Amino acid sequence: MLLKLITSLNRSQKALIFLSVDLLMVPLALLFALLVQELPEPGRALAQLVPVLPWLLGLVGVLELGLGLPKIQLKAYEGRAMLRSLLLAVVAGIALASLLHLARLALPSGTPIIFTLGYFLLMVGTRMLLLQVVRGAYRRGNPRRRVIIYGAGTTGRQLASALHNHESIDPVAFVDDNASLQGVMVAGLPVYAPARLREQAGLRGVKRILLAMPSLSQPRLARTARLLGTWGFEVQTLPSFAQLIGEEPLLDKLTPAAPQSFLGRIPHAGALEEAAAAYAGRVVLVSGAGGSIGSELCRQVLACHPRRLILFELSELALYNVHRELEQTAQGIGVTLVPVLGSVTDPRQVRRLLAEEAVQVVLHAAAYKHVPLVEANPLSGLANNIFGTQTLAAEAGAAGVERFILVSSDKAVRPANVMGASKRLAELVVQDLATRHGTTVFSMVRFGNVLGSSGSVVPLFQEQLRQGGPLTVTDPRMRRYFMTIREAVQLVLKAGAGAEGGEIFVLDMGDPVPILKLARQVIESAGYTVRDAANPAGDIDIEITGLRPGEKLEEEISISGDLVPTRYRKILCAREARLSEIEVATALRGLRAAMAAGDVAQARAVIARWTECPEDAPAGRTRPGSGAPEPARRGRRPVKSEVR
Incomplete structure (x- = not known):
């Protein structure tokens, strides 16, 4: 009830209440001044003050309004507000002394002083009391x-x-x-x-x-x-x-360092030069266009001024973001952007898209690439990475596309997980198609981890750092090859432009980087220290969690180790065994049967058999399968070996 009454009052009504209370304190302060003094006739003294009281009340009211005291909120009544009350009390005391003198009233000389003190204390006390009353009402109505x-x-x-x-x-x-x-x-x-x-x-x-x-x-x-x-x-x-x-500055220490600062070497930088001619004026399709690699492929291809750039993406949000980012640039240089929402595993959509858009170059970056997720969802990973590649590549060959470039991974070398095996089988599928489609140049580009890409280790470490740690490393001996997104994509485009058919290009990524060292660099670059046995007072822990399923301590870039230089610096060509057309068909047939039955164990057995490396095969076998000799590439010239 009280809270409802308080909240119903407007500001003017509250000010009127404060003014009334302060005026009421004037006669109480006068009574207090008389009672604390030893007067022979207190009643007579009080009667003498009655004619003076109206004048004193009027003066106090005017002064209080002038000082703005009624407008001060109870919760703001501190410090300066109390000084205003003290000033009002002092002026009121002086006014009382003047009125007593003019009225020739015989009251003790200390009366105005006691009145001043009493009036000040009464004003402050009543406001403190009102504040507690209001607080109590709010607490009962709205518990704190x-x-x-x-x-x-x-x-x-x-x-x-x-x-x-x-x-x-x-x-x-x-x-x-x-x-x-x-x-x-x-x-x-x-x-x-x-x-x-x-x-x-x-x-x-x-x-x-x-x-x-x-x-x-x-x-x-x-x-x-x-x-x-x-x-x-x-x-x-x-x-x-x-x-x-x-x-x-707020959180200035948490400004993420640029991923390339952790590379440990100078990133390869340069122009595409004559390689840009392979994409200029052409219709280029990028699958997985919304991903980290795919979106950078789109940016760099756009700089080559293609006639049309087709953004093929499964994720609606990723497609929206990359299309919105590139739209203005494309309009400025006269390039048509075509956003296409769909899957590379849908042969009818892929066939129609290639035909309707008259695609000339395909850059295939669509893949499920996160090792633990693919390991936990093997059938989905195999369907997307193997059959998606087989569908897009086969339809590209049937449509007479000029070039098809598969973005592969160093995890395809002696794969220890489903993701790596799926990429290796995708490579074998593309190699097989390269022998059977004379008009389309099929090639693959294999490289390691990309700094700053979605799900990669540096953004993960920086997110863990923002949360206060610990940074998690699976094994202190783990090492990985790294490139920046920009240099990896630039080399992919150069390799694809110089391909003649069936090559597996390998990018020179320098020396592998210890992941434990990388974690320390991320911590120290943010201005913090590592907390360990040598420095127990440090800021951030590094926690060793143990290898995850399918994870290797180190990755390799080639199965055979036989790498041939190409015309482009930082790009090598791997000479590796391949499967015959019959073997590829057998592998895909066995995998389809396992997936149709939902048999994960059988699917794993199929990919384990067909991704077995020649060096690891039993004696007398050069390749998995029938042991048929490696088929020659039809109508393809050898890879140029001049180094630029």
């Missing part, structure tokens, strides 16, 4: 959320002071790591050790913790917040006041 403040330093104390007047938040205690503060009262609240946080929260009915420790490093703050979250608390973090007013 009880919170504990973690951190009893300067920021924590300022936060507690601010929340004392809050209508819906009630700070009940501090928690702090500083032993000198534990057990004392700070800002009217007790301070406890962190070990007693859960106990005190339970006793006080607290569900929310406010972190007021801006001096802590962001990783430690994130770790603390995550720990409190696991205990079931709602956690909110308060930045420092210097950060709030712009004196300190």
Whole structure:
């Protein structure tokens, strides 16, 4: 009822109440001044003041309105507002002394002084009382959320002071790591050790913790917040006041470093030069156009000024994003963008698309590439990576496409997982088609991990860093080859432009990078230190989690190790055994049967058989299958070996 009455009052009505209360305090202050003094006839003295009272009330009312006291909210009645009340009381005391003198009233000389003090105390006291009444009404009508403040330093104390007047938040205690503060009262609240946080929260009915420790490093703050979250608390973090007013940058340490800064070498940079002619003025289709590699292929192909660029993508969101990004640039240079939502595993759509758009160059980057996910979903990975490649490549050959370039992976070399095996079988499928389609130049480009791509290790480490760690490494001995997205795509386009048919191009990626070293670099580049046995006070842990299913310690770039230089620097050509047409057909038939039956074990057995390396085969076998000799490429010239 009281809360409803308070909330129904407008600002003018509240100001009128404050003015009325302050005027009511004037006669009470006069009565107080008379009662505390030893007067022979108090009743007579009070009667003498009656004619003076209206003048004093009028003067006080005018002064109060002039000072704006009725307009000050109860929760804002501090400091300067009290000084205004003191000024009003002093002026009212002087006015009383003047009126007593003019009326020639014989009252003790201390009466105006006692009146001044009494009036000031009554004004302040009534406002404090009204504030508690209003707070009580709000608490009964809207119960306040009880919170504990973690951190009893300067920021924590300022936060507690601010929340004392809050209508819906009630700070009940501090928690702090500083032993000198534990057990004392700070800002009217007790301070406890962190070990007693859960106990005190339970006793006080607290569900929310406010972190007021801006001096802590962001990783430690994130770790603390995550720990409190696991205990079931709602956690909110308060930045420092210097950060709030712009004196300190917020989270400046967490600005991600550029992926190429972790490469350990100078990225290969250069123009496509004459290789751009293979794409200029042509109709180019990029499958997986919304992915990390696919979108960069689109950007660099667009710079070659193709006639049309077809963005073929399974994900609606990824297709929308890449089309929106490239649309303005394409319009500016007169290139037509064609966004196509679909799957490379759909032969009817692929056939119609190639025919209707008269595609001349296909860059096949669509693939499921995340090893643990494909390992957990083998049939989906095999269908997309093998049969998607077989469908798109076969239809490209049937449509008379000029060039087909498969983006492959170093995980295809002696594959230890489903993803790698699927890429190896995709390579074998494309090699087989290269022997049977004289008008289409089929080639493959094999390279390692790409820094900064979706799901790659550097963005993962940076996300773990933002969460306060730990950074997870599966094995301290693990090493991987790395390239930047830009250099990998540029070399793919150069290799595809110079292909003559059936080649497996391998990109020179320098030396493999230890993943443990990479994790340390990510931590140190953000301005933090690694926490380990040698540095227990460090900021971020590195946790060794153990190898995941299908994961190898090191990847290779060639099965045979026989690599031939090409006309382009950083691009090599691998001489490797291949399967015959009959063997490829047998492998695909066996895989289709296993997938039709939903038999994961059989599917794994098929890919294990046909991706077995010649070096690993039993004595007397040069290749899996029938042992037929490697078929010669039809009508293809040998790869040029001049080095640029």
